[in-house]
Amino acid sequence: MxxxxxxxxxxxxxxxxxxxxxxxxxxxxxxxxxxxxxxxxxxxxxxxxxWLPVDHVSRLGDKGSYTTLDIGTGSILLIHGDEGVQAFHNYCRHRGYKLVEEPTGRRQSIVCLYHCWVYDRNGALKSLNGTYLDHFFDKGENGLIPIRTEVRFGLVFVSFSDDAPDLDDALAEFGEFARAYELAxxxxxxxxxxxxxxxxxxxxxxxxxxxxxxxxxxxxxxxxxxxxxxxxxxxxxxxxxxxxxxxxxxxxxxxxxxxxxxxxxxxxxxxxxxxxxxxxxxxxxxxxxxxxxxxxxxxxxxxxxxxxxxxxxxxxxxxxxxxxxxxxxxxxxxxxxxxxxxxxxxxxxxxxxxxxxxxxxxxxxxxxxxxxxxxxxxxxxxxxxxxxx
Known part of the structure; x- marks a missing residue:
């Protein structure tokens, strides 16, 4: 020793x-x-x-910066929006087309290449180019599906559950190491x-x-x-x-x-x-x-x-x-x-x-x-x- x-x-x-x-x-x-x-x-x-740690904030430093990650049979999209980093299910709300295949990049809009639905960097649906929907459709209710997202010590965490165990309890003494090595x-x-x-x-x-x-x-x-x-x-x-x-x-x-x-x-x-x-x-x-x-x-x-x-x-x-x-x-x-x-x-x-x-x-x-x-x-x-x- x-x-x-x-x-x-x-x-x-x-x-x-x-x-x-x-x-x-x-x-x-x-x-x-x-x-x-x-x-x-x-x-x-x-x-x-x-709670699952999924990325580091340095890869999402600018607005519109994104990363993607496959977990099991699903895929998530992490994007730096106007309120910080947020995770979404990486699928179009229209017919389930996988939106982003690239592992990293920067976009201000997320475009579905199937039917040209367009989402902004906050996950909101901007336009339905070429898709006719009438009185029964609420555009405000058809943005990307968000995933619970938290940031601790420069790490981005997500959870697919509303009753996940407390994140800070789970991390216990991790902050002592993270601060000593300036992880954030x-x-x-x-x-x-x-x-x-x-x-x-x-x-x-x-x-x-x-x-x-x-x-x-x-x-x-x-x-x-x-x-x-x-x-x-x-x-x-x-x-x-x-x-x-x-x-x-x-x-x-x-x-x-x-x-x-x-x-x-x-x-x-x-x-x-x-x-x-x-x-x-x-x-x-x-x-x-x-x-x-x-x-x-x-x-x-x-x-x-x-x-x-x-x-x-x-x-x-x-x-x-x-x-x-x-x-x-x-x-x-x-x-x-x-x-x-x-x-x-x-x-x-x-x-x-x-x-x-x-x-x-x-x-x-x-x-x-x-x-x-x-x-x-x-x-x-x-x-x-x-x-x-």
Whole structure:
């Protein structure tokens, strides 16, 4: 462990007298990881009714700026309107045509290419060019269907439910990390989507443990110490851990070194650390001294998902004429492809009904925490609340 204290030390690590320390953990069933019914419950009780982080405000900075995202079988449109960022269902109210296919862009009007209905950047229906509708039609009632939208710490959240659990309760101590790394002020410099042929939970497992670094990620293992690490004790819908960067390196990148200055608010005790913090169900942050990575996993089916990866940097660094993030992207793009092969091969193994769950080590405690959280949220006996009714 590093000798310089961190401001996050007061959050504390897990109690050494906890049950997990005495027994370790155990994986869950074939059905839990690959089953159709379990996936249906996850889409209904987790992705259908909780607050989901979907984007970063830096990608929606100007009025008319938009991004799109597919969640399950649906699609959402995030657009910066006159009252800020708002999410809408990405379908025309007329006949359901998908409005925007591009992942990002800027428009002041959203035009349906099927029958030329036109919506403004606030989702209101402006015109019905070519469509004759008479006294029975109220244009004011036929704007885009809004989705509940909130912004916290530079992250845009949406919920498809009117009774979603409280967002601030779910985020618990996340604000301490977000403020220390100035998350709201960072800029997304690059984004990339990866298709992965595995269940989404296996990706969440993979990105929340470093036990596989020595065998799977030679470049990461050279720069980071998988064994000098620990697990945080966090509330809400958070899980997290920390890991030390080897002496002689100052950046988690293909070179291990960078001329970028640390993000100004990062505590001295965390300059040589990665703080791995996940907002459940699906957003992992790697908080490092000179940049932040954000990695979403979006489920598509029990056997497929899409991983969306952002790399965020401080504006004081992106403004420099010599700014470059190539070494950061090179490391993570290579590691990502290595990870997806691990997840896909694991999914194929877990798909065998004869597979039985194995023992989890102390280094895989967050894996166990993720499974326990999903199990509580999808338990039919509790109606997805995680508490007895």
């Amino acid at each position: 590093t000798s310089v204290p961190s401001m996050f030390d007061r959050i504390g690590e897990q109690d050494p007298d906890r049950d997990y320390f005495a027994t370790g953990g155990t994986g869950r069933s074939h059905e839990f990881y690959t089953g159709e019914e379990q996936f249906r419950r996850e889409m209904k009780e987790i992705y259908g009714r909780r 002020d960072l800029q997304v410099v690059q984004a990339k989507d990866y298709p992965v042929a595995s269940n989404w939970k296996l990706v969440a497992h993979n990105v929340n443990e470093s036990l596989h670094f020595p065998t799977a990620h030679k470049d990461l293992h050279r720069v980071t110490d998988f064994d000098d690490a620990g697990t945080y004790m966090l509330g809400g819908d958070l899980v997290g851990a920390w890991q030390v960067i080897h002496e002689g390196y100052n950046s988690v990148s293909s070179t291990g070194r960078s001329e970028r200055r640390p993000i100004p608010s990062v505590p001295e005790g965390d300059l040589q650390k990665i703080n791995w913090i996940t907002i459940l169900p699906n957003l992992l942050f790697g908080f490092t001294a000179d940049y932040v990575m954000a990695q979403w996993v979006w489920p598509e089916s029990p056997a497929t998902c899409t991983v969306r990866h952002f790399w965020l940097f401080h504006p004081s660094e992106t403004a420099r004429p010599d700014f470059s993030h190539e070494a950061v992207f090179a490391l993570w793009d290579k590691a990502n492809h290595e990870d997806w092969e691990l997840c896909e091969r694991t999914h194929r193994g877990l798909s065998n009904p004869l597979w039985s769950p194995g023992q989890l080590s102390l280094d895989e405690e967050v894996v166990s925490q993720i499974d326990a959280w999903v199990a509580r949220a999808t338990d039919p006996a509790t109606g997805g609340t995680g508490t007895a009714t």
